[in-house]
Amino acid sequence: MKPLMIGSFALIASFCANAFDPIWKEVNVLHNENKIILAGDSCDLLNKEGVALSTWSKKLNELDITESSCACEKGYCKKNVTTLVPKFVKNNYRRRMYVLGPNSFNTALQASKITSQFRYASGTEMNFWMNSKLCHEKSTHEPLESGDLALIRSWKNGDLFGYVHITENLAFSKNGFSPADSYYLQSPIALLDYYEVPQNCRKTGGTPKACPIWVNHFSCQTFDAYLKTHPIISDQAKKSYAQFVDIEKQVANAVEKNAWNDPTERSALIDPLVELNNLAFEIIKSKKFHEKDKIIWQAIFHMTKSIAGQLDHR
Structure with missing residues (x-):
């Protein structure tokens, strides 16, 4: 494990989603007026897909699920799954x-x-x-x-x-x-x-x-489920993780609201990220941590490195 290298924003895994817009063999996904609709040649198939989506929601402890009907016309069937998908999917589908x-x-x-x-x-x-x-x-x-x-x-x-x-x-x-x-x-x-x-x-x-x-x-x-059974032990780990969460929220706010216009504001976040990254690196290297907090220090190390690379990218 090495100290943070700022210029490490790896520009990989980017390609146009439009490559997947055409109808494929089994199921097509339509988006109409904030509704997510599955389309295919049978309701049996679409209902099974709906069950899988609601199963995913339940795994995330999202239980506010409302079943929807499926209807067919001239051999082409549609099912609205907006109320079955996890909230993250519903709130961000096709979002840029x-x-x-x-x-x-x-x-x-x-x-x-x-x-x-x-x-x-x-x-x-x-x-x-x-x-x-x-x-x-x-x-x-x-x-x-x-x-x-x-x-x-x-x-x-x-x-x-x-x-x-x-x-x-x-x-x-x-x-x-x-x-x-x-x-x-x-x-x-x-x-x-x-x-x-x-x-x-x-x-x-x-x-x-x-x-x-x-x-x-x-x-x-989920990380919350893990923390319920493996709570953070040391005050230093709690404080450092809370500091990271605060910075991460600031970054997310900038991402969602296009607040990168001020380079000074962006750069101001890098210093505390580097400090946190270096702290996590030294603690992990020296093994001076409670064993139950190991994952927290590792998470801080990797997450701060990811975000610092994003902030430094022009």
């Missing part, structure tokens, strides 16, 4: 940010309630969370479930893209860090085809040597 930053990793983490703010998240940060005590990597023999996190990886370029798995027909993500990239329900097959993931590498465990690019899947609990 004003500045560079929020990307696929941030979206997967935020939609899973592991992190809570709009910002850039690096592949290294994503990898940290997936290998933390919050998450369990699924083996090839474990069935995928709605709400699992998926991570597209390669030997050459590391972690490339993250998304939330819903069904074999639906995934949720943001296809890049650009302001032009929106939040979408989309086809996981289209995502995997775009990254040219071989068919036999789309559900793997570990790091398969035979796959140049592959997908690992993870079952994760």
Whole structure:
């Protein structure tokens, strides 16, 4: 683990979501007057997709779910799923940010309630969370479930893209860090085809040597759920984490409201981020922490590094 390198805003995993707009084989997603509508050739199929979406919501402890009907006309069926999807999906579907930053990793983490703010998240940060005590990597023999996190990886370029798995027909993500990239329900097959993931590498465990690019899947609990059973112990860790949360909220506010116009304001956030990052680095290196707080210091280290890279990017 090395001290923070500011100029590390990795501009990867960005591509146009419009590549996935055309109707795919099984399920199409329509957006009409703030309604999210699934379309396909049968209500049986669409109702199953609706169940998967509501299952994801329930996993996030969002229980305000209202079932909707499905109707068909001339062999083309539609189902409004706006009341079934998690609040994050409902509130941000097809939304665009004003500045560079929020990307696929941030979206997967935020939609899973592991992190809570709009910002850039690096592949290294994503990898940290997936290998933390919050998450369990699924083996090839474990069935995928709605709400699992998926991570597209390669030997050459590391972690490339993250998304939330819903069904074999639906995934949720943001296809890049650009302001032009929106939040979408989309086809996981289209995502995997775009990254040219071989068919036999789309559900793997570990790091398969035979796959140049592959997908690992993870079952994760929310960060709040983790903290309820693993509370922060030391006052220093509590204070440092609270300081990070405050800075993260300021960054998210700027991302949502296009408040990057004043470089002085942006730069003012970098110094405390660097201080927090260096503090976390030294504490982890020296092992001078309560064992139950280890994940907090690791999280602070990785999250501050992600955000500092975003703030420093022009």
